[in-house]
Amino acid sequence: MSVSFIRRIASPKKVLTTAAVAAATAGMALAAAPAQAAPTSASSAKAIAHKMIPDAAQFNAFSKIVEHESGWNPTATNSSSGAYGLVQALPGSKMASAGSDWKTNPATQIKWGLDYMNSRYGSPVKAWNFWQTNHWY
Structure with a gap:
């Protein structure tokens, strides 16, 4: 039975299920997403940041800022100001100065945010100290 025939008689969900079963039977694997796709979950973004910021105190300060600013959501957008991403x-x-994939890649956003905190405040810890006083950084 051909896939085009199945498409004509079945719903799209059934077509995908049938194709997956046929591929599995033939010993093929269907990937859900490309391997290079940027992770978007909060835990994935946090794990990336932890690797990029190995110092516990600096990571904790960075994490507190990101938690307050975006809740670790890399697509968070402030409706009133337009601030965007993990670090808003x-x-x-x-x-974009950290990478052309800044809209979707948490690693790019973390790199930019870390560079910003280091250049403006000296470190994420110092940025967090400022944030605690002003509720922005």
């Missing part, structure tokens, strides 16, 4: 860059396009 304003404008978000500033993060």
